[in-house]
Amino acid sequence: xxxxxxxxxxxxxxxxxxxxxxxxxxxxxxxxxxxxxxxxxxxxxxxxxxxxxxxxxxxxxxxxxxxxxxxxxxxxxxxxxxxxxxxxxxxxxxxxxxxxxxxxxxxxxxxxxxxxxxxxxxxxxxxxxxxxxxxxxxxxxxxxxxxxxxxxxxxxxxxxxxxxxxxxxxxxxxxxxxxxxxxxxxxxxxx
Numbered sequence: 001x002x003x004x005x006x007x008x009x010x011x012x013x014x015x016x017x018x019x020x021x022x023x024x025x026x027x028x029x030x031x032x033x034x035x036x037x038x039x040x041x042x043x044x045x046x047x048x049x050x051x052x053x054x055x056x057x058x059x060x061x062x063x064x065x066x067x068x069x070x071x072x073x074x075x076x077x078x079x080x081x082x083x084x085x086x087x088x089x090x091x092x093x094x095x096x097x098x099x100x101x102x103x104x105x106x107x108x109x110x111x112x113x114x115x116x117x118x119x120x121x122x123x124x125x126x127x128x129x130x131x132x133x134x135x136x137x138x139x140x141x142x143x144x145x146x147x148x149x150x151x152x153x154x155x156x157x158x159x160x161x162x163x164x165x166x167x168x169x170x171x172x173x174x175x176x177x178x179x180x181x182x183x184x185x186x187x188x189x190x191x
Contacts, residue, residue, distance in 0.1 A: 007050060015034070070157040071136055
């Protein structure tokens with residue numbers, strides 16, 4: 001499980017479930033919600049969180065079910081408070097995913113959905129919800145694959161996500177470097 005605030009990873013069996021069924025971060029002073037993530041996606045989701053990319057409904061596939069599909073949803077919240085925490089440009093992220101999905105290693109495995117609206121309720125009141133924009137990355141639906149082929153699909157899907165993290169990180173580094181150079185030039189102009 002991953003804390004939605006401090007981004008620390010915890011094993012579910014070491015945590016105490018609250019009366020309302022929630023798990024909370026055990027770190028003193030944090031106490032934020034913990035989200036359950038498949039073991040094979042745990043570090044990937046944590047890295048996306050560090051890059052301010054919000055994910056939801058992540059699944060690395062169920063090997064022994066009739067159908068097999070990996071998926072990860074990327075979300076941009078339209079709430080002003082949450083936007084400050086997760087400020088990734090969803091449209092730019094979508095473009096990066098589209099470009100990467102055309103690579104020979106991923107084009108027959110990964111499918112990218114269009115960006116669309118998503119409303120998530122925050123309470124039992126149906127009028128009280130947050131509006132989101134989102135898109136999904138999924139492995140191409142395969143229901144007649146044997147176990148070995150399912151592992152290979154999962155491997156390639158996880159490889160796609162890892163490569164995506166590197167691409168986002170490279171973009172952030174380029175932006176940071178550009179901002180640093182602009183700052184240096186502006187200081188020189190002042191002197």
